[in-house]
Amino acid sequence: MGAFVISKRFDDQYKFVFTSRKGKVIFTSMRYELKFECEEAIEYFKNNIELATFTKFKSPGNKYFFKLFLDGAQIALSRKYTTELRVQKGIDEIIKYASVSEILDFSDDDLIFTA
Structure with missing residues (x-):
């Protein structure tokens, strides 16, 4: 099963x-x-x-990716894939596991692992 991971961006905004x-x-x-x-x-x-x-899209550098839309608005952009088949596998995994995936919050600046 996959996971949603919340974190802070460099501009102090949030993403997952x-x-x-x-x-x-x-x-x-x-x-x-x-x-x-x-x-x-x-x-x-x-x-x-x-x-x-x-x-689904193909970049000028022959990499494949997708944009994810919900209610007509773009909510996410995929990583780059080497083949269109891998893009489809990524989409299939989202469809299969997203609704039951856990949410992990790493947005606080607290250290998770200490030396």
Whole structure:
């Protein structure tokens, strides 16, 4: 099962990524000014996954990626993939696991591991 991971961006805004069962980032969300907006976006996505649309693209450098839309608005951008088949596998993993994935919050600046 994948996971949604909330973190802070360098500009102090929030984002979340969806990671695969193997821990690889599949997509990164747009930015959110407040953490609760980020959390609400994840919950809304999890509860409305069937309304999501995925638009596939090919970059000039022959890399494949997708944009994730919900209610007509872009909510995320995928990582780059080497083949169109891998893009589809990433999308399939989202559809299969997103609604039951846990949410991890790493947005606080607290150290998780101390030396």
